Amino acid sequence: MGIKGLTKLLADNAPKAMKEQKFESYFGRRIAVDASMSIYQFLIVVGRTGMETLTNEAGEVTSHLQGMFNRTIRLLEAGIKPVYVFDGKPPDLKKQELAKRYSKREDATKELTEAVEEGDKDAIEKFSKRTVKVTKQHNEECKRLLRLMGVPVVEAPCEAEAECAALCINDMVYAVASEDMDSLTFGAPRFLRHLMDPSSKKIPVMEFEVAKVLEELELTMDQFIDLCILSGCDYCDSIKGIGGQTALKLIRQHGSIESILENINKDRYQIPEDWPYQEARRLFKEPNVTLDIPELKWNAPDEEGLVQFLVKENGFNQDRVTKAIEKIKFAKNKSSQGRLESFFKPVVSTSVPLKRKDTSEKPTKAVANKKTKGAGGKKK
DNA sequence: AAAGTCC
């Protein structure tokens, strides 16, 4: 996933486009998150020891629910309004990449079997993580959980990252939170990394603005997309011998992949056969996304429903769930006091006009900017 | 901080 080496490339060549932010500064903001990516992480790490995970009485995994539940509460307590976006059907060009992952999981499964036979605990630990796959059922369970929590869910027609970017482009959310750099390639105007980290670690939230990236790299969005493709993306191979630096130089020099292909020494650089860079470009530029979604709303939690689902069906501790529900309600009250959208920073500079998707009607969620000196103390 | 628990 993602664009190879893009973080470093931007750090070296567009440092002003990235800005350290505090977790707290997103109070009152709507943030889109790729749900499947989160679920994947939870399945790998939450409560896992070797092949053991958290499970309900039926022996079904509940790690993803535990992770999703805690994280979402954490976000709500920070006054953040999360929108979870679920993957739809992957584009054909990603089939290769997905096949690669599938075969790696196969390999890991074999190695895991061997490790189990040999009783090698370290190896079991290592390989069991590599066999993790997010299933339809995991996704559906998380959707159910989030709806019970009163948190909006969006079902993307295709790639969740692309849908997240589209929500942001159309002002339905303030930013996209992801670890995946291709959010920028999809054109998410504001993109946050490490939003979830800061509690335990000291890594600050890193905010990228695509407009500043373009400004500083002196590229158009189309050129930036070409740069990402050349650097290496999920949709097609890159050219051997061309990494981020060279790609940037070439794009600046020639302006597009077509022009580069006309001008570079083809003996020196081996162009892949059947290189679908144009198709890849189209997937970034005009991804299959929808804006035809229900209004994003953060409702009160369904307390009975949560108890039924988490406690009765999945063996969660009654007390903990009850307390967690209280946290949600408290967080809701707090943020509905500040409902008139507090903001702590002077408004974002939209110096460079962002490219909008062609949308006839804009949901015009014009955020009321009202000063609210809310929520002083963060619970610690 | 480190270790243990969540289910």
Added chain:
DNA sequence: TCATCTGGCCCAAGACTTT
């Protein structure tokens, strides 16, 4: 020589509570 790309290796990927 210097810069850059590559490939190999290692790691870590949650969040909360208690000690």
Added chain:
DNA sequence: TGGGCCTGATGAC
């Protein structure tokens, strides 16, 4: 799975 760090290979200057 990606990212950081290291090494060695290979052009670029």
